[in-house]
Amino acid sequence: MNxxxxxTTGTGGPSExxxxxxxxxxxxxxxxxxxxxxxxxxxxxxxxxxxxxWLGWVKVDLAQVSDRRAYLVRIATRRALDRLRVxxxxxxxxxxxxxxxxxxTAPDVAEDAELAESVSMALMIVLETLSPTERAxxxxxxxxxxxxxxxxxAVGKSQATVRQIAHRARRxxxxxxxxxxxxxxxxxxxxxxxxxxxxxxDLQGLLDxxxxxxxxxxDGGGVKQAAPRPVTGAGKVAxxxxxxxxxxxxxxxxxxxxxxxxxxxxLRVDGELDGVxxxxxxxxxxxxxxxxxxxxxxxxxxxxxxxxxx
Numbered sequence: 048m049n050x051x052x053x054x055t056t057g058t059g060g061p062s063e064x065x066x067x068x069x070x071x072x073x074x075x076x077x078x079x080x081x082x083x084x085x086x087x088x089x090x091x092x093x094x095x096x097x098x099x100x101w102l103g104w105v106k107v108d109l110a111q112v113s114d115r116r117a118y119l120v121r122i123a124t125r126r127a128l129d130r131l132r133v134x135x136x137x138x139x140x141x142x143x144x145x146x147x148x149x150x151x152t153a154p155d156v157a158e159d160a161e162l163a164e165s166v167s168m169a170l171m172i173v174l175e176t177l178s179p180t181e182r183a184x185x186x187x188x189x190x191x192x193x194x195x196x197x198x199x200x201a202v203g204k205s206q207a208t209v210r211q212i213a214h215r216a217r218r219x220x221x222x223x224x225x226x227x228x229x230x231x232x233x234x235x236x237x238x239x240x241x242x243x244x245x246x247x248x249d250l251q252g253l254l255d256x257x258x259x260x261x262x263x264x265x266d267g268g269g270v271k272q273a274a275p276r277p278v279t280g281a282g283k284v285a286x287x288x289x290x291x292x293x294x295x296x297x298x299x300x301x302x303x304x305x306x307x308x309x310x311x312x313x314l315r316v317d318g319e320l321d322g323v324x325x326x327x328x329x330x331x332x333x334x335x336x337x338x339x340x341x342x343x344x345x346x347x348x349x350x351x352x353x354x355x356x357x
Contacts, residue, residue, distance in 0.1 A: 050171050051069035051323060065105060067109060068104055068105050068107070068109060069182070071104075071115045071119070072093070072100075072101055072107070072119065073234055075115070075116050075119050075120075076097065076256055077353045077354065077355045078116070078120070078122045078355050078357060079096075079097055079100060079119055079120065080093050080094070080097055080167035080352075080353075080354070081166070081354045081355055082120060082123050082124065082127070082186065082187070083096040083097065083123055083126075083127045084150070084166070084354070085166060085171070085174070085186045085190060086124070086127040086128070086131060086183055086186050087127055087130060087131060087134060088147035088148060088171050088174070088175065088184055089134070089147070089148050090148045090150060090346075090347045091148070091346075092130055092134065093127075094341075095130065096123055096126045096127045096130060097123070097185070100119065100122045100123045100125040100126055102182070103122045103126070103322075104122060104191060105121060105187065110245055117193075117197050120187070120191070120193065120197075120201070121197065121200055121201045123335065124183055124187065124202065125199040125202075125203075127183065128179055128180070128183050130327070131179040131182065131183070132179050141268065141269075142267070142268060142269030143265075143266065143267055143268070143269065143273050143275050143276075144241075144264050144266055144274075144275075144276065144277060145175070145266060145334060146168070146172070146264060146337050146338075146344070147168060147171040147172065147175075147233065148306075148339075148344040148346065148347060149306045149307060149311070149323045149339050149345070149347065149348060150166070150306060150307055150347045150348070150352040150354070151194055151304065151305070151306060151323060151348040151350065151351050151352060152166075152305055152306065152307060152308050152351060152352060152354060153305075153351045153353065154305065155226050156305070156307075156308040156354050157231055157305050157309065157310075158231075158249045159308070159356075160228075161190075161279070161306060161356065162354060162355070162356050163307075163308030164308075165190045165230070165356070166307045166308050166354060167223070167307055167308060167309050167325075168307055168309070168327070168335075168337045169225055169325075169327035169335055170220075170224055170336075171180070171307070172221050172264075172337070173223045173224055174220070176219070176223065177216055177219060177220070178230070179217070180202055180204070180330065181212055181215065181216040182216070183198075183201070183202055184198055184202060184209055184212045184213050184216055185213065185216040185217065185220060187201065188213045189213075189216075189217060189220075190356065195209050195210055195213075195245060196224065196252060198213075202251060203337070206306060215341075222331065225327060225328075225329050225334070227329055227330065228256040229308075229328050229330070230330065231310070233328060233330075233331065234309060234310050234326070234328045235303075235310045236312070237256060237326065237328045237331055237332065237333050238303070238310045238312065238328070238333075239303075240252065240255070240256040241312075241326065241333060242301050242312055243254050243258075243305075244256060245288060245299075245301055245312075246299075246300075246301060250285055250286070250288055250289050251288070253281075253284075253285035253288060254281050254282070254285050256331075256332060256333055257281040257284055257285060257332065257333050258281065258329065258333060259280070259281050260279065260280070260334065260338065261279070261280070261281050261284050261332075261333055261334055261335065262277050262278070262279050262334070262335050262336070263277065263278040263279075263284045263287065263288075263333070263335075263336045263338065264277045264278075264336070264337050264338070265337075265338040265339075265340060266337075266338065266339045266340060266341050266344065267340045267341055268340075268341030268343060268344070270340075270341055270342055270343070271321075271322070271340035271341060271342065272340075273338070273340055274287070284336065298316065298317045298318070299314065299315070299316055299321075300314070300315045300318075301313065301314050301315075301324075302314075302315070304323075304348070305323065305347065306323055306325050308354070309322060309325065309326075310326070311325040311326070312324045313348065318319065320345060320348075321340060321346065322338055322340035322345070323338070323339045323341055323348060324337065324338050324339075325337045325339075
């Protein structure tokens with residue numbers, strides 16, 4: 048089915064058809080945003096995909112569409128794939144490590160274990176290691192449970208090829224995602240211990256909560272100071288935090304929040320927002336810290352972003 052079919056072939060007048068298209072689009076808007084964000088890791092680009100999806104959707108003959116949700120997801124996926132390929136070149140020129148744009152999320156996202164895991168910073172970073180098509184197939188199949196036939200139509204591949212891509216992407220992600228899942232309570236407890244140690248500049252407290260192999264990734268985007276490459280090892284990470292974030296003369300405060308469905312911290316320096324720290328927790332230790340300082344990526348933490356798998 049061609050997504051550019053002229054809407055004037057449908058029934059009713061242009062205004063009526065536009066209203067019907069608008070209602071269908073708005074009914075699935077949060078889902079489409081979630082699909083695009085999980086594919087792109089950027090809320091700004093996901094919003095652009097929504098706009099492009101809408102422009103394609105209003106040209107569709109709705110009378111010929113049997114499943115509007117699936118059709119909208121197909122359009123959004125194609126648009127996101129196009130943008131993902133462009134973003135790949137943009138990321139190659141990015142200054143320092145690139146982290147996904149953090150989103151302030153509602154409590155219901157944290158309560159939905161499947162959704163919270165799918166948008167967690169830890170998994171989003173793993174998805175960055177996939178090719179654009181692998182990422183699209185993985186997100187649609189593993190996160191949104193879209194059928195192979197529909198995925199094939201969305202990515203322009205045969206079903207047999209899509210099955211192979213899905214298997215390869217799943218194996219790749221499983222090898223890199225957290226080895227064990229933890230409850231929201233366990234994650235909060237680990238982050239609270241980290242926060243106490245951070246607030247008191249307690250080096251030993253940090254060493255107690257950080258796993259020996261912990262990795263700190265900081266994203267300043269060339270605008271804010273950040274480590275040019277990931278820092279590995281509890282000792283190095285703890286010292287960097289104490290000497291950097293906890294340096295004398297700086298009024299550093301931290302505030303618990305929920306980012307991407309998981310516990311996180313907002314950090315302020317002299318009252319001004321400095322960044323967001325998200326954590327990957329395994330057992331009772333933190334194995335990953337993701338510190339987003341790039342101001343261009345901090346626009347979505349003032350108000351909640353609705354996400355859904357439905």
